[in-house]
Amino acid sequence: MSELADTRPTPPLPRDYQGFNWSGFRTLYLREVKRFWKVGLQTLAAPVVTALLYMMVFVVAVQGARPPVHGTAFTTFVAPGLIMMSVLSNAFANSSSSILQAKMNGLMGDFLTPPLNSLELVLAFAAGAATRGVLVGAVTWAAVLPFAHLPLSNIFAVLFFAGGASVILATLGIMAGLWAEKFDHMAAVTNFVIMPMTFLSGTFYLVERLPEPFRTASHFNPFFYLIDGFRYGFIGHAEGSLAVGMAMTAGLAVCFTFVCLWMFETGYKIKT
Numbered sequence: 001m002s003e004l005a006d007t008r009p010t011p012p013l014p015r016d017y018q019g020f021n022w023s024g025f026r027t028l029y030l031r032e033v034k035r036f037w038k039v040g041l042q043t044l045a046a047p048v049v050t051a052l053l054y055m056m057v058f059v060v061a062v063q064g065a066r067p068p069v070h071g072t073a074f075t076t077f078v079a080p081g082l083i084m085m086s087v088l089s090n091a092f093a094n095s096s097s098s099i100l101q102a103k104m105n106g107l108m109g110d111f112l113t114p115p116l117n118s119l120e121l122v123l124a125f126a127a128g129a130a131t132r133g134v135l136v137g138a139v140t141w142a143a144v145l146p147f148a149h150l151p152l153s154n155i156f157a158v159l160f161f162a163g164g165a166s167v168i169l170a171t172l173g174i175m176a177g178l179w180a181e182k183f184d185h186m187a188a189v190t191n192f193v194i195m196p197m198t199f200l201s202g203t204f205y206l207v208e209r210l211p212e213p214f215r216t217a218s219h220f221n222p223f224f225y226l227i228d229g230f231r232y233g234f235i236g237h238a239e240g241s242l243a244v245g246m247a248m249t250a251g252l253a254v255c256f257t258f259v260c261l262w263m264f265e266t267g268y269k270i271k272t
Contacts, residue, residue, distance in 0.1 A: 020119075020120065021115060021116055021117070021120050024114055024115060024116045024120060024124075025116070025120045025123060025124050028111070028116065028120075028121070028124035028125070028128075029124045029127050029128050029131075031128075032094065032095075032098060032124065032125060032127075032128025032129065032131075033128050033131055033132075035094075035098060035128075036094055036128075036132050043090065043094075043132060043136070044135065044136055044139055047086045047089070047090055047136050047139075047140060048086075048136075048139055048140050048143045050086075051082045051083070051085070051086055051140045051143060051144060052143055052144070052147075054078075054082050054085075055075075055078070055079070055082065055144055055147050055148070058078060058204055069206060072235045072237065073148070073149070075147060075148035075149075076148050076149055076150060076151075076234070076235060077231070077235065078148070078203070078204055079144045079147070079148040079150055079234075080150070080227070080230050080231040080233075080234045080235070081202070081203035081204065081227050081231060082140065082144060082203070083137050083140045083141050083144065083230070084137070084161075084162070084165060084203075084226060084227045084230045084231075085198055085203060085227075086133075086136045086137055086140040087133040087134065087136065087137040087162055087165050087166055087169075088133070088165055088169050088194070088198060088223065088226070089169075089194065089198070090132050090133045090136040090137075091129045091130055091132060091133030091165070091166045091167075091168075091169035091170045091173065092129070092169040092170070092172055092173040092176070092190075092194055093132075093173065093190075094128060094129035094132040094133070094170070094173065095125050095126065095128070095129035095170045095171075095173030095174045095177060096172075096173035096174070096176045096177040096180070096186055096189075097173075097177070097186070098125065098128075098129075098177065099125065099173075099174060099177030099178060100176075100177045100180050100183065100186055103177070103178075103180075103181075103269075103270065104182070104183075108270050112270070112271075118261050118264035118265045119261060121264055122171070122174065122257060122260045122261055122264060125170070125174050126167060126170040126171050126174065126257070126260070127170075128170075129166070129169070129170030129173055129174075130163070130166035130167050130170045131166075133162075133165070133166035133169065133170065134162060134163065134166050137162055137166075150234050151234060151235070151236075152233070152234060153232070153233060153234055153235060153236035154232065154233045154236065155233065156233070157229055157230070157232050157233030157242070158230060158233030158234065159233075160229070160246065160249070161226055161229040161230040161233065161245070161249060162230060164226065164249035164250065164252075164253055165226045165230070165249070167253045167256075167257075168222070168226070168249065168252050168253050168256060169194075171253070171256035171257050171259070171260050172256055174260045174263075175256065175259055175260060175263060176189045178260075178263045178264075178268055178269055178270060179268075179269065181269070197221055197222070197223045198223055200218065200221060200223075201218065201221050201223035201224040201226075201227050201228075202218065202224055202227060202228060202239065203227055206239060207219070207224060207239055207240075208239055219240060222248055222249075222252060224239075224240060225240055225244065225245035225248050225249065226245070226249065228240050228245060229242055229245040229246065229249070
């Protein structure tokens, strides 16, 4: 009897993976993508309509009254800012709403019980949110083309700042989702942090035309560098330093990722 017991296979350990769990990462990533894809009318079409409404209000209605900006037509100047606004808001909304809804519905265990470590969880949530941000940005780009001619001056700057902005807002959404305890908390972050920083970052105007101290304060707004660098990729002109913008983008992406890792490792507001 004892010999038979010795030949029985031992159950696997709770996490029996050597190295990175690619299968689990891919599953969670696809779950995040399919989650927003199933409601594409809300997650993809609605941001495009919003961007087109901004084009109508800020561009078409005042087109004759706005002079060119550094030799660039006002419509061409504004369009990249509208595209980046869509990228920022949707990347943040995807990760934050996914985690907050799971917390509110008592489903966080579905993410914590599988053999996924903190790094795999953070990367999967961030990649899913970044995918939505980039996809919405691409659709918005196509939607505004009939209203604004968008030359492509530097494709690397477009890809770098679009991807960096998606990762930054995706990880910020993870932090907000873990921190928030109800939807009111998330609405406060969106209304008092995300939207003000977006609108005060030079989306519809030149920061250099602001009076002091607002001009100097705008250069401490990370969203200013994201939008400015992204716009540079189209029109070939930047208000701020591209080197500072690239360093800030990379630094925030790395720092926010480590904060998300710490929050998952410690079970911040998800473990009792």
